[in-house]
Amino acid sequence: MTLEQAASPETQAATLTEALHERIRQDIILGALPPASKLKLEHLSKAYGVSVNTLRETLSRLAADGLVVAEGQRGFAVLPVSNDDLRDITQMRQLLECQALRLSIERGDLDWESRVVAAYHKLHKVEELVEERPDELGESWERYNQEFHSALISNCQSRWLKFYYQAMYDHSRRYRMISLKARPFPRAQSAAEHKAILEAALARDADRASAILEAHILKGAAMDDALIDPAKRPKSGPHQSNTSEPASHKPGATKMAQRRKHI
Amino acid sequence: MTLEQAASPETQAATLTEALHERIRQDIILGALPPASKLKLEHLSKAYGVSVNTLRETLSRLAADGLVVAEGQRGFAVLPVSNDDLRDITQMRQLLECQALRLSIERGDLDWESRVVAAYHKLHKVEELVEERPDELGESWERYNQEFHSALISNCQSRWLKFYYQAMYDHSRRYRMISLKARPFPRAQSAAEHKAILEAALARDADRASAILEAHILKGAAMDDALIDPAKRPKSGPHQSNTSEPASHKPGATKMAQRRKHI
């Protein structure tokens, strides 16, 4: 996502590269392209049906975004996960999102209020039901959760703050997706927290809202923590997982690159 | 600059794209490629002596960094400047740099202390002389100023914080370069502020150091403010702002042509 798109979220991709960027970004966040997996150009370009150049340009962008690491003459790989990184991401989200919320509340106007209320309403409805039918509603919860958090900070004027917030949110979402594969759907208390944030925001109490949000972010991340053991990744034999198209938009992933022994 | 490079600043560019990325980044920050100027692919690829694809990949990365804006089917342009953006950048620097400084001080160790002292020493020496001979020493001041600020936060462990701090520093530097073309070298008080920050940092007084730094950043930016009038840019008839090479920095095929053979 570019800075422009963060400022005014367009949904239409004008070029192939932009569409591919969004597609691969989602595949990384959702886990179709697992952490630390090598992104081989020829292979992926076939899987996504684009030329190597287009793919390369896209991966370069993602590398600048931080979702992909690019090492000269050694290609691209999905950013690995680690508990350290998760802690880092979490602290950054606390710093950026709380600051954005403060700014947003300070200049709070009626349009913003109604956006927040509307977003909360959707999220609230889904949260009442999501624990019973997580498979069906999990995706909705993700969307509405993001929209609620976005609405809260939408009144902050800082383009950069929003831009970096969005990046950090994407990263934390990737960790949550990983976590959800190992645990059910432990969002029991988040509904109460969302409500408390809403009330503090509507009361224009920036300190209180910010404090609750900070704790909320930490709690959410705590559930994803300690789920990352590097030895966990399936090391299935030959890498044929990708010989077939990513047709169901599952571009599969090659295995982690074995690092060279000596320099 | 990638996330990796921010974490451990490598100076060697392994590929043409990486070298070009750094080169254009500098040209934008230093003003050889002026704000809002259109970056025509064919033209620039000749000027820098690379193919259109390589240039394109580089510009895509810079777009993700935020120094360049990419509009689908309409090419690339240098990010425009505005007073709003300058304010935004300044506030982000305050937020990120102060937080990084706090974290850095909290886990302050001896190595960090000595890095800070060493960086301050260089900066101090240059600041004593820079106002008399700004043309000669301005560049040194820039480098040592950046190194001092970098040293201050170097002990903070957050990769992302450092990464975003660096991006914001680059942007603020671009504004300072613009400002320096209109005013002499008004850095009289910054020396005293640097000293105060150093002392607070060495005393492990995070609150005081952070407060001084916050004011310091604001003061520095205040001098660059109000220098940007949108009607100023030379929109002379046919857009010739780029017909003349950014050649002050000779983007010709001078240094780019040399390729390495072995490591």
Added chain:
DNA sequence: CCATTTGAGCATTTCGAAAATCTCCTATAT
């Protein structure tokens, strides 16, 4: 006279393949 269409010129986007580099397996020598 104004609005709309057309099309030539120009700029961007995308592709396929060549060149450069890295990886890993094998042979050879110590």
Added chain:
DNA sequence: ATATAGGAGATTTTCGAAATGCTCAAATGG
């Protein structure tokens, strides 16, 4: 047996040009 050198195959990097889409002025119709 271990270490070093050579080379085939795989992968990344770079290029030149074709395909696509935008811009803007001239032409056409109301």
